[in-house]
Amino acid sequence: xxxxxxxxxxxxxxxxxxxxxxxxxxxxxxxxxxxxxxxxxxxxxxxxxxxxxxxxxxxxxxxxxxxxxxxxxxxxxxxxxxxxxxxxxxxxxxxxxxxxxxxxxxxxxxxxxxxxxxxxxxxxxxxxxxxxxxxxxxxxxxxxxxxxxxxxxxxxxxxxxxxxxxxxxxxxxxxxxxxxxxxxxxxxxxxxxxxxxxxxxxxxxxxxxxxxxxxxxxxxxxxxxxxxxxxxxxxxxxxxxxxxxxxxxxxxxxxxxxxxxxxxxxxxxxxxxxxxxxxxxxxxxxxxxxxxxxxxxxxxxxxxxxxxxxxxxxxxxxxxxxxxxxxxxxxxxxxxxxxxxxxxxxxxxxxxxxxxxxxxxxxxxxxxxxxxxxxxxxxxxxxxxxxxxxxxxxxxxxxxxxxxxxxxxxxxxxxxxxxxxxxxxxxxxxxxxxxxxxxxxxxxxxxxxx
Amino acid sequence: xxxxxxxxxxxxxxxxxxxxxxxxxxxxxxxxxxxxxxxxxxxxxxxxxxxxxxxxxxxxxxxxxxxxxxxxxxxxxxxxxxxxxxxxxxxxxxxxxxxxxxxxxxxxxxxxxxxxxxxxxxxxxxxxxxxxxxxxxxxxxxxxxxxxxxxxxxxxxxxxxxxxxxxxxxxxxxxxxxxxxxxxxxxxxxxxxxxxxxxxxxxxxxxxxxxxxxxxxxxxxxxxxxxxxxxxxxxxxxxxxxxxxxxxxxxxxxxxxxxxxxxxxxxxxxxxxxxxxxxxxxxxxxxxxxxxxxxxxxxxxxxxxxxxxxxxxxxxxxxxxxxxxxxxxxxxxxxxxxxxxxxxxxxxxxxxxxxxxxxxxxx
Numbered sequence: 001x002x003x004x005x006x007x008x009x010x011x012x013x014x015x016x017x018x019x020x021x022x023x024x025x026x027x028x029x030x031x032x033x034x035x036x037x038x039x040x041x042x043x044x045x046x047x048x049x050x051x052x053x054x055x056x057x058x059x060x061x062x063x064x065x066x067x068x069x070x071x072x073x074x075x076x077x078x079x080x081x082x083x084x085x086x087x088x089x090x091x092x093x094x095x096x097x098x099x100x101x102x103x104x105x106x107x108x109x110x111x112x113x114x115x116x117x118x119x120x121x122x123x124x125x126x127x128x129x130x131x132x133x134x135x136x137x138x139x140x141x142x143x144x145x146x147x148x149x150x151x152x153x154x155x156x157x158x159x160x161x162x163x164x165x166x167x168x169x170x171x172x173x174x175x176x177x178x179x180x181x182x183x184x185x186x187x188x189x190x191x192x193x194x195x196x197x198x199x200x201x202x203x204x205x206x207x208x209x210x211x212x213x214x215x216x217x218x219x220x221x222x223x224x225x226x227x228x229x230x231x232x233x234x235x236x237x238x239x240x241x242x243x244x245x246x247x248x249x250x251x252x253x254x255x256x257x258x259x260x261x262x263x264x265x266x267x268x269x270x271x272x273x274x275x276x277x278x279x280x281x282x283x284x285x286x287x288x289x290x291x292x293x294x295x296x297x298x299x300x301x302x303x304x305x306x307x308x309x310x311x312x313x314x315x316x317x318x319x320x321x322x323x324x325x326x327x328x329x330x331x332x333x334x335x336x337x338x339x340x341x342x343x344x345x346x347x348x349x350x351x352x353x354x355x356x357x358x359x360x361x362x363x364x365x366x367x368x369x370x371x372x373x374x375x376x377x378x379x380x381x382x383x384x385x386x387x388x389x390x391x392x393x394x395x396x397x398x399x400x401x402x403x404x405x406x407x408x409x410x411x412x413x414x415x416x417x418x419x420x421x422x423x424x425x426x427x428x429x430x431x432x433x434x435x436x437x438x439x440x441x442x443x444x445x446x447x448x449x450x
Numbered sequence: 451x452x453x454x455x456x457x458x459x460x461x462x463x464x465x466x467x468x469x470x471x472x473x474x475x476x477x478x479x480x481x482x483x484x485x486x487x488x489x490x491x492x493x494x495x496x497x498x499x500x501x502x503x504x505x506x507x508x509x510x511x512x513x514x515x516x517x518x519x520x521x522x523x524x525x526x527x528x529x530x531x532x533x534x535x536x537x538x539x540x541x542x543x544x545x546x547x548x549x550x551x552x553x554x555x556x557x558x559x560x561x562x563x564x565x566x567x568x569x570x571x572x573x574x575x576x577x578x579x580x581x582x583x584x585x586x587x588x589x590x591x592x593x594x595x596x597x598x599x600x601x602x603x604x605x606x607x608x609x610x611x612x613x614x615x616x617x618x619x620x621x622x623x624x625x626x627x628x629x630x631x632x633x634x635x636x637x638x639x640x641x642x643x644x645x646x647x648x649x650x651x652x653x654x655x656x657x658x659x660x661x662x663x664x665x666x667x668x669x670x671x672x673x674x675x676x677x678x679x680x681x682x683x684x685x686x687x688x689x690x691x692x693x694x695x696x697x698x699x700x701x702x703x704x705x706x707x708x709x710x711x712x713x714x715x716x717x718x719x720x721x722x723x724x725x726x727x728x729x730x731x732x733x734x735x736x737x738x739x740x741x742x743x744x745x746x747x748x749x750x751x752x753x754x755x756x757x758x759x760x761x762x763x764x765x766x767x768x769x770x771x772x773x774x775x776x777x778x779x780x781x782x783x784x785x786x787x788x789x790x791x792x793x794x795x796x797x798x799x800x801x802x803x804x805x806x807x808x809x810x811x812x813x
Contacts, residue, residue, distance in 0.1 A: 022563075024476050024477050024478060025477065025563070027476050028475070028476050028477040028499075049499075049500070049667070049681035049684075050568050050667040050668040050681045050682075051497065051499045051500070051502070051565065051566075051568060051681060052499070053667065054565075054566045054567075054568045054569075055565050055566050058566045059566060082667050082684060083684060084601075084684035084685055368473070369473065369474055370474075371473060435597055435598050435599045436596065436598070439598065440474075443474065443475065443476060446476050447476065
């Protein structure tokens with residue numbers, strides 16, 4: 001079974017489980033679980049530890065098997081395997097799983113271009129918002145390095161930048177099989193550079209990047225502020241550009257607006273072609289939905305297409321997610337998509353996080369977490385066991401409700417708003433440095449939305 | 451459910467089990483305690499999904515039943531009762547607790563929703579004298595890390611090497627290795643340090659031996675009426691043996707109690723530098739000097755007589771050093787180091803079984 005289908009099956013199980021149990025139970029047990037593989041009728045799940053394994057075997061096993069039966073399995077078996085277990089485990093099945101997992105990752109890594117063959121020009125939907133970017137990309141792919149160099153494509157997240165730039169790579173490979181193409185995200189580039197400097201690990205780091213015919217860098221904004229990485233990228237860029245190798249770059253904003261980016265890089269990025277990818281208009285959204293649905297072999301009625309296109313307006317990735325959910329559901333049930341189904345499922349996504357939380361709820365839940373009373377948080381007391389929870393409450397008021405500092409101070413009985421500013425800054429720092437603090441805050445936040 | 455037992459028994463059992471129940475999780479029922487009455491015994495359990503404690507005590511059971519109630523409330527209520535018989539009765543989803551003139555009714559949650567307590571699946575067993583266990587845990591769990599992003603370091607590595615059982619823990623800055631006793635079977639597991647500390651705390655003074663059962667995923671400890679079951683930490687422990695220095699440039703033997711005093715004094719002047727103090731061994735004068743500076747306040751320098759071979763200086767964290775000195779036994783200790791960057795090895799002069807290593811502070 002394909003990986004995506006297993007994912008869809010697991011998603012179906014999760015959806016059903018979520019509906020039949022309290023949210024806290026679902027979050028505690030099901031959320032940290034992952035699918036390892038589906039082998040015939042046997043589904044293997046990775047669980048956190050022996051306690052989770054026990055809970056699944058004794059309490060959830062029949063439920064999961066029933067959902068699988070509803071979805072066309074005749075005699076499903078579910079095996080629960082503890083995550084990160086030593087591969088020297090004595091049970092044979094665990095050994096095999098461990099080895100398989102290693103093999104799979106090795107395979108993924110051995111893809112030398114980094115490209116996903118799924119992204120091609122012919123399945124890219126062109127509309128008013130992206131026709132220029134599409135045309136420029138095609139021109140670059142037809143004559144790599146000759147026409148527009150570099151190509152710089154920018155736009156908000158989820159609008160198809162990655163699709164376009166990978167399509168350039170795939171097209172070049174198809175037309176000129178002897179040319180070498182490399183696709184990396186700026187983050188990967190940065191990490192590899194750091195490894196290279198720190199451990200001298202990847203000795204052919206420079207030759208890897210400077211020896212290609214087409215270099216595609218995704219999300220270049222992530223090298224902002226990293227001086228040394230920028231320097232290395234600058235040298236790579238020059239070396240490629242001088243030998244007329246094609247460079248393709250994507251970012252979430254135009255070069256001039258990327259903060260902490262060296263000026264010499266900014267000017268170089270603007271040398272070739274700088275084009276933006278905009279929000280898709282209604283017609284483009286409809287076309288995208290139809291293309292994707294057809295690719296999965298399912299016909300959608302115009303009213304469903306209209307419903308999706310109208311409900312999810314700003315982000316193609318979200319649109320695809322919603323569509324995939326409907327398609328996966330129908331595939332499982334061997335059903336045809338209906339309007340009711342679409343409303344049921346999509347309505348679901350949109351309302352997953354109720355937004356109406358009050359300041360009182362935040363203070364109460366924080367106090368409750370630390371075994372304190374809300375009044376104690378608001379009291380003048382300055383003992384550490386009270387001040388820390390108070391600071392956390394302030395942080396949550398800011399991060400969840402975007403309250404103003406003076407209001408936050410007032411909510412917690414402080415007269416001075418600088419107290420709130422100090423507390424929130426402190427928490428922001430601690431969240432970065434202290435894993436315990438991070439966990440505390442995420443647990444409280446989780447409870448707020450339970 | 452209807453159960454009658456003495457206040458002392460119930461209070462003691464609740465005190466052991468109740469401390470595991472915590473309100474600080476996403477699952478609210480985990481702040482409850484699971485109470486089960488059957489055939490002349492009352493079984494109390496609690497878990498935080500990493501450790502579970504089950505306490506079985508004899509009681510007069512008039513009617514079987516099972517329910518969960520808030521641990522902290524029940525624990526504190528029972529602890530404050532006079533020493534009389536306590537009657538627990540379940541009626542209309544409420545647990546009534548009656549003792550003499552005291553009476554409480556406590557709201558309950560369905561036991562069906564309580565997580566399963568893992569059964570004991572002990573493939574292997576090992577028995578360790580209680581005193582030795584306690585000491586080995588104290589010696590090592592002290593240096594285990596609390597950083598959950600590196601799970602392996604939050605545990606104590608319990609394993610057999612060349613016919614001896616070892617406890618080892620490290621947080622990446624220091625390491626403690628305790629050779630516990632000769633043992634021939636193969637063992638290799640990482641037990642959460644928190645679990646071991648819980649077990650140590652529960653071990654009474656009159657317990658002579660502790661029986662530990664373990665399988666690939668879990669470990670359990672049986673102490674009298676109490677059973678503690680815990681997950682094991684997944685993963686492989688770091689290959690630490692190469693870190694223990696075998697040959698060092700400097701060796702110094704000195705009095706432990708005097709050294710503790712010197713380090714404590716020096717620590718007062720090391721607050722600004724996050725506790726870093728400078729230790730210098732001088733073989734000609736047979737002295738070890740401990741020195742610390744606070745730029746705003748002043749400085750401190752103390753000398754202590756020692757048997758020294760080799761000269762050298764090293765900077766280290768005073769808290770780590772005091773932690774270590776608190777664990778080592780005997781009159782004299784031996785400190786060994788080479789240069790400013792290599793690990794510092796500290797042992798008791800006549801104790802070959804406990805090795806403590808501290809990484810220097812890079813200055």
